[in-house]
Amino acid sequence: MKVILFGSTGFIGKAVLDRCLKTPSITSLIALSRRDLPKEVAHPKLTVVILKDFKSYPESILELLKDADACIWSIGTYTWDPVVELEYPESFQKALLKVLDFKKTFTYVYLGGAFTEPDQEKTLWFYSEGRRVRGLAQTKFLEFGEQNLNVKTYVVRPGGVLAGDGIPLLGSLLPTVSVRSLAAVMVDLTVDGGSEAMVENKSIVQRGKELLSKQE
16 A cells, blocks of 8 residues: 655654554555655655655656555644645645546545634634634545545544643543554554544544554
């Protein structure tokens, strides 16, 4: 299975990268990154592609993306930059359509958030601008799947993501999940799919726990 990964240098992306490399059914991993990855993550099935502009995909890059079976999108910003959140995925999707094999299903997993808001008119009491931007990005992502029948889309919507196995510090005030559980679920959706297009934090926690227990 050939998988494309975006965001491999981020907090969550690093965990996803590690999980992909440890998943036998993923035989080829193309990590699109602005900078080189640490030497310690070098792996026979990992190809790191340096891409300075995530809105431009030259033919040499498109050639590498051919025959891909899936993509995991874990790029995001803490400032909710519309260029990163909206323009980057839109540019990739346009490029993807040029090389997509319409004879097979392409699985597309997107990292969203528990508090993103698709309704652009809804009154919000905190982080309103950012939640709307991410909500709009989520909507456009799902629309890409609806418009292309061979594309199967999944959105994971974690709450607070904790390092390692995760030790919640806020009690029940905020839904949380460990980064290892989140990564396990994202990769499992990529490989085996799921029954729901929108995977909420509670489901991520439960499914992640089951996946990690099988690994141990």
